[in-house]
Amino acid sequence: MNETPVIAVHDLTKTYAVGDIEVRALRGVSLQIPRGSFVALTGPSGSGKSTFMHLAGCLDRPTGGVYELNGRDVSRFSKRELAMVRNREIGFVFQGFNLLARTSAIENVELPMLYGPPVPARERHRRAAAALEAVGLGGRLDHHPNQLSGGQQQRVAIARALVNEPTLLLADEPTGNLDSRTSIEVMGIFQRLNAERGITIVLVTHEPDIAEYATRVIGFRDGRIRLDRRVLQRRDAGDELRKFDAQGEAA
Amino acid sequence: MSPITTLSIAVTALRRNAMRTALTALGMIIGVAAVIVMVAIGHGAQSSIESRIRSAGTNVVTISAGSNAFGPVRQGFGNTTTLTPEDARAITDDVPGIDYVSPGVNTRQQVVAEAANWNTQIQGAGADLPAIRAWSLEFGSFFTEQDVSRAEKVAVLGGIARDELFGPGTDPTGATIRIGNQPFRVTGVLARKGQAAMGPDQDDTVVVPYTTVQKKLLGITHLQSITLSVANGVSFQTVSPRITDLLRTRHGLAPEDPDDFSIRSLEEMATVLTSTTTTMTWLLASIAAVSLLVGGIGIMNIMLVSVTERTREIGLRLSVGARDFDVLLQFLVEAVVLSLTGGAIGVAAGFAASMAVSRIMGWTAVVTGDAVLMSFGFAAAVGVFFGFYPARKAAALDPIAALRYE
Ligand SMILES: Nc1ncnc2c1ncn2[C@@H]1O[C@H](COP(=O)(O)OP(=O)(O)OP(=O)(O)O)[C@@H](O)[C@H]1O
Ligand SMILES: [Mg+2]
Numbered sequence: 001m002n003e004t005p006v007i008a009v010h011d012l013t014k015t016y017a018v019g020d021i022e023v024r025a026l027r028g029v030s031l032q033i034p035r036g037s038f039v040a041l042t043g044p045s046g047s048g049k050s051t052f053m054h055l056a057g058c059l060d061r062p063t064g065g066v067y068e069l070n071g072r073d074v075s076r077f078s079k080r081e082l083a084m085v086r087n088r089e090i091g092f093v094f095q096g097f098n099l100l101a102r103t104s105a106i107e108n109v110e111l112p113m114l115y116g117p118p119v120p121a122r123e124r125h126r127r128a129a130a131a132l133e134a135v136g137l138g139g140r141l142d143h144h145p146n147q148l149s150g151g152q153q154q155r156v157a158i159a160r161a162l163v164n165e166p167t168l169l170l171a172d173e174p175t176g177n178l179d180s181r182t183s184i185e186v187m188g189i190f191q192r193l194n195a196e197r198g199i200t201i202v203l204v205t206h207e208p209d210i211a212e213y214a215t216r217v218i219g220f221r222d223g224r225i226r227l228d229r230r231v232l233q234r235r236d237a238g239d240e241l242r243k244f245d246a247q248g249e250a251a
Numbered sequence: 252m253s254p255i256t257t258l259s260i261a262v263t264a265l266r267r268n269a270m271r272t273a274l275t276a277l278g279m280i281i282g283v284a285a286v287i288v289m290v291a292i293g294h295g296a297q298s299s300i301e302s303r304i305r306s307a308g309t310n311v312v313t314i315s316a317g318s319n320a321f322g323p324v325r326q327g328f329g330n331t332t333t334l335t336p337e338d339a340r341a342i343t344d345d346v347p348g349i350d351y352v353s354p355g356v357n358t359r360q361q362v363v364a365e366a367a368n369w370n371t372q373i374q375g376a377g378a379d380l381p382a383i384r385a386w387s388l389e390f391g392s393f394f395t396e397q398d399v400s401r402a403e404k405v406a407v408l409g410g411i412a413r414d415e416l417f418g419p420g421t422d423p424t425g426a427t428i429r430i431g432n433q434p435f436r437v438t439g440v441l442a443r444k445g446q447a448a449m450g451p452d453q454d455d456t457v458v459v460p461y462t463t464v465q466k467k468l469l470g471i472t473h474l475q476s477i478t479l480s481v482a483n484g485v486s487f488q489t490v491s492p493r494i495t496d497l498l499r500t501r502h503g504l505a506p507e508d509p510d511d512f513s514i515r516s517l518e519e520m521a522t523v524l525t526s527t528t529t530t531m532t533w534l535l536a537s538i539a540a541v542s543l544l545v546g547g548i549g550i551m552n553i554m555l556v557s558v559t560e561r562t563r564e565i566g567l568r569l570s571v572g573a574r575d576f577d578v579l580l581q582f583l584v585e586a587v588v589l590s591l592t593g594g595a596i597g598v599a600a601g602f603a604a605s606m607a608v609s610r611i612m613g614w615t616a617v618v619t620g621d622a623v624l625m626s627f628g629f630a631a632a633v634g635v636f637f638g639f640y641p642a643r644k645a646a647a648l649d650p651i652a653a654l655r656y657e
Contacts, residue, residue: 059570059650080574087572098567098654102267112571114252114260160571
């Protein structure tokens with residue numbers, strides 16, 4: 001059995017220099033996230049959640065400390081190596097979707113494959129279609145972002161994050177721009193990916209009830225971890241959607 | 252990323268802003284077309300000058316009296332009287348490699364025919380001048396050696412002189428004209444030659460024996476010039492020093508004295524003129540190249556705008572694993588595709604414009620392969636050069652800053 005955690009950070013710090021002032025966004029974070037986890041990061045605004053996600057997603061390098069991703073210390077990787085790690089091992093989902101405008105759903109999903117090992121066009125198309133199928137958008141391959149609802153756009157973004165089969169899916173406030181029902185749908189997709197494919201998921205959320213879909217909640221405050229708890233009564237998005245629909249019919 | 256994918260991303264991005272792309276490409280189109288047209292006109296001028304000089308005979312050498320006279324038909328330098336018909340004879344006899352020699356004395360006089368009169372150049376020449384100049388006759392015949400030795404009052408008309416005196420297309424052979432109040436019999440009309448490479452119109456002339464000009468019109472015994480043709484396979488460079496030596500000796504010049512004559516060949520003039528037109532061509536081309544440069548700056552401007560507009564897109568591409576190099580290449584290829592498309596259309600436009608110039612202006616404009624290759628290569632270079640800075644700017648973006656860009 002492979003017991004290496006997906007994420008293992010030790011005394012991670014990140015300091016931004018803004019003019020003469022130093023902003024210490026992370027002040028020594030240590031934590032381990034085992035394979036197959038579903039972790040929710042919470043905390044007040046400015047507590048360093050996004051900063052942590054950027055470091056975890058290899059979009060930025062820490063000021064200090066060690067970050068081991070799947071057992072490899074990536075904190076001293078070159079830009080080029082980091083790009084490769086982002087491409088193969090990490091999927092990122094953003095609050096604002098960040099889809100390419102005037103570009104079809106399937107082409108958006110194909111994007112990460114353009115920057116990895118060469119994949120023939122037909123195979124690329126097949127994999128992208130499968131990823132869209134997995135998030136329930138099999139019938140919307142050729143829709144452009146402006147022809148899709150917010151929830152659908154976020155699902156395209158999830159398909160894009162999945163398409164290179166990463167071990168780690170990072171989502172920074174993925175439901176921040178969505179209404180409650182659509183949020184539950186998106187959480188449902190995450191739960192299914194986590195359960196069925198064993199993908200490790202780390203998501204940031206402001207909403208306490210969204211955090212309850214995870215199995216573990218980590219609370220940030222002032223650049224440090226202040227809370228790390230197991231979710232005792234985990235919510236099941238599938239069940240809730242069924243309830244939601246039943247309520248709708250009853251009303 | 253495969254080259255085809257890179258190219259297709261570039262083309263897609265350019266087509267998304269079709270109007271902007273077209274306007275930016277227009278800068279390149281105008282630049283490339285301008286270079287091609289200018290070079291074509293330059294080449295055209297060059298080849299027409301060359302063909303005119305060649306038609307005048309590149310083996311023709313002219314000796315003019317006086318040290319700094321330029322050209323065989325310049326008026327009013329009669330101060331030097333040392334060049335004589337005996338010099339011409341001596342050259343014929345003593346310098347090997349010479350085919351024909353024609354002594355020359357020119358004047359300008361009023362010529363009177365029955366119904367018209369015309370002020371024109373009277374060219375005094377030997378009987379061999381047509382052989383030297385490769386002249387042919389439209390009507391009649393040229394005067395003979397005998398006419399020359401007897402200083403007969405006979406005249407051969409150039410096309411324009413004939414037109415003015417007798418009317419276009421007429422055959423005045425046998426008619427009488429008066430030059431300086433003396434009657435001359437017309438023996439023929441020269442076929443049209445057109446504008447000389449230098450000097451007056453070759454058709455606006457009346458040719459008479461040089462002896463007649465000397466004795467009957469000017470009352471002199473010296474010559475203004477000697478025109479001769481060099482035999483095939485003999486070069487001006489070998490003939491020229493021999494003539495110089497001969498004339499210096501005959502004129503009794505001391506070693507420190509300057510020549511009292513000057514020797515020129517049409518070949519030499521042709522070289523000078525060709526190098527002048529080459530310089531002109533380059534000048535025109537470099538002026539046109541400035542517009543190519545302006546087109547390049549247009550590309551740079553648009554690429555900078557494009558990079559700013561697409562900052563979030565760049566951030567996203569970086570976040571899904573694009574390397575700096577991929578981003579650099581993406582924007583560079585876009586700039587090059589833009590400049591090359593403009594270049595290709597510009598080549599076509601330049602070709603069309605050159606044709607139009609030839610037709611409308613009556614110039615020959617010659618579109619050469621090197622002009623096309625050069626401007627196309629230049630367009631590519633402009634794309635790379637002006638595309639590089641924006642592309643590097645894009646590649647240097649920080650993923651997070653780019654993703655958060657508003
Ligand atoms: N690029 C940057 N330059 C300077 N300071 C920064 C930068 N990015 C983040 N910070 C600072 O770091 C601290 C943590 O920011 P971060 O974005 O991680 O907070 P957050 O927990 O994600 O907040 P929110 O819940 O509002 O998204 C903040 O004080 C922020 O101002
Ligand atoms: Mg944040």
